[in-house]
Amino acid sequence: MTTITYPVIPGAGAFYYEGNDIGILLCHGFNGTPQSVRDVGTALMEKGFTVFAPRLKGHGTDPEEFRQSTRRCWYESMEAGIRLLRERCRHVIVVGQSMGGTLAMKAALAGQADAIVTINAALSVPGYACHATDDVCRFIDEDEPDICAPGVYEIVYDKVPTSAIRELLALIEEVRPMAAEVTVPTCVIHSAIDNVVPPEDSMWLYETVQAPKQREVLEQSYHVATMDHDRERLADVIGAFCEQVATAPKM
Template sequence: MAEKYPVLQNAESFFMEGGDIGVLVQHGFTGTTQSMRFLGEFLAQVGFTVYAPRLKGHGTHYEDMEATSYEDWIASAEEGYQKLKAACREVFVVGLSMGGTIALHLAEEYPDIAGIMLINAAVRVKNFEPLAKETTRYLDAIGSDIKAPDVAELAYSKTPVASVKQFLTFKDIVASRLSAVTCPTLVLVSREDHVVPPEDSDYILAHITSELKEKVVLENSYHVATLDNDKELIARQCAAFISEINQMKTKS
């Protein structure tokens, strides 16, 4: 189904051509590529080819999101992955929140992914389950959980209950297959997060079977950490992780 509303300014997909290593940069549930632009630009500046796809139903109006399914969101991300794979020698994936859930899904489906970087990724979010039982059509916004003052996430003002149900189904599927994730994994998790419990990141680390897995705790950011006080730290950590993996491959 076609989207009924135009794409919001700063919510568009963006592509930045660099070297032969690609990085898929994936935004989260009800969010937009605006939350990932700083990270994407940093990775492009250090020489990577970056693509940040806008998930279908996102970045327009919450009525568009309500009409989409988790399969639509996966399709948007997979199309982005295939675009990078066609242009680059290898591809890494970095995702925020549900973008991290999508990164895990891609790693489960495509074992040739070089590595994933998860920022406050969601796989359990027990706090979301009561939301799916709400009888109203729309809930209040869940975006802009940011510690830094005067910073706002470009995200929907309402959250469709139908979309919450889709997300819960998707995260359960991904969580049930975590053992299929074998690629190098960097987990970045905010110590204080009012959207996704930090315990989700520990659950991921405990259930993936990657030989190389690292955890970085973000001390000064809430959920949308890519726009928060630790955004530079995240960017540096992701760039260093990609370089580390590539150096290991070169030596082997």
Template sequence: MTEKYPVMEEAQPIYLEGNKVGILISHGFTGSTQSMRPLGKAFAKAGYTVCGPRLKGHGTHYEDMEMTTHEDWIASIEEGYQWLKERCDTIFVTGLSMGGTLTLFLAEKYPEIMAVIPINAAIEIPDMEAMQLSNDRFLDAIGSDIKDPEVTELAYEKTPVRSVIEIVELMKNVKDNLHSITCPALILVSTEDHVVPPDNSQVIYDQISSSEKQIVQLKNSYHVATLDYDQQLIIDETLRFIEKVLNKAKV
């Protein structure tokens, strides 16, 4: 299946070459790489190699998304992971929303990942359980849940019901295997989120088997925290965490 629509300018994949430490960054459901670009640039400025894949069916048109499956989204993020593996010795993974879900998926599948930083990661959204039963083909947009009125997320104006069914399956699969995650984890969560219930992050914290794990609350952002008031806090906390993990690995 090839996509019918051109890729939007701000939705292009991110490839920034730096040192031998790679950071894989993933955008979320119906969103685009635009939501992760500021983080990617900050990580690259710190010297790291950054890859931010465009998940298949995203960043074009919601009709493209309707034709993709969660296996396609996994394939997109794994492609980015392989790109980093060819260039780096150590890889960290971070993602927003469904990007956080994919971050957790990778940690479940690839125990060699150094650490994960899920941001408002989704493992269970009760509203979506109901949405997937809709008789409509498309539902209202879920993107751009941002506290800062000056900022807009580049996301689809409609949500395909077929895609909701796919993310629900992905979340279930990831949730069922959280116990297999053992790498260090920094879990970032907005205290007010109108898309993913904040208690998802507590469940992730409780169920992963990592001995080194922490939750940091984002008190001044809604769901798309990477574009919101806490953007700099996310960057600072992530870079501090990565440095701490790397220093510990050297000992």
């Protein structure tokens, strides 16, 4: 059987910045790529942190490879990044945008993260709900990225496989009921207006997590907040939270 290798779209690859002993893993969302978190990653690097943004399997290449990927593949991509940071850093904080936030929760539940930051975490995606049992259409057209700032270009596929949507919904179904079991320090960040994921989901997450926690609301950004008006504030909030985690006395 011939194995097809799909090239990575220019600009969509993983990136790594060497810094101090506080490692930050930045995880992009469903149908996104590391390009969507690069501005925040660069700002965190300038603050002195070690930063790694993995490219999740099936993302940033070809929709056909996306169709073949699974939630297990996506988590394994994150796990590999966590291992890389563990080899170099004393602390590892996982920061996730959208589905990346859901994967960050999974990492916390597995004891693989010292703390997590969720940014508009995907705990439900109403626009995808109708495809939960869709076994007729292989692909659907994807909407434009939900970004308030004008002229911002995000690398995404213009069509997404319904099989990948089902994997995303299964990931949410797996992780959401366990939110109360997250016990590591958690920073819940969400946009006031989000046309993809209901902001109420992040409010619920903040109330449910049984851990030291904080919540931040972004007033000037939509769903892809890491590329939106508040991206500089995001980097400041994440940086301060990571410093707080790293300097907190051990229990």
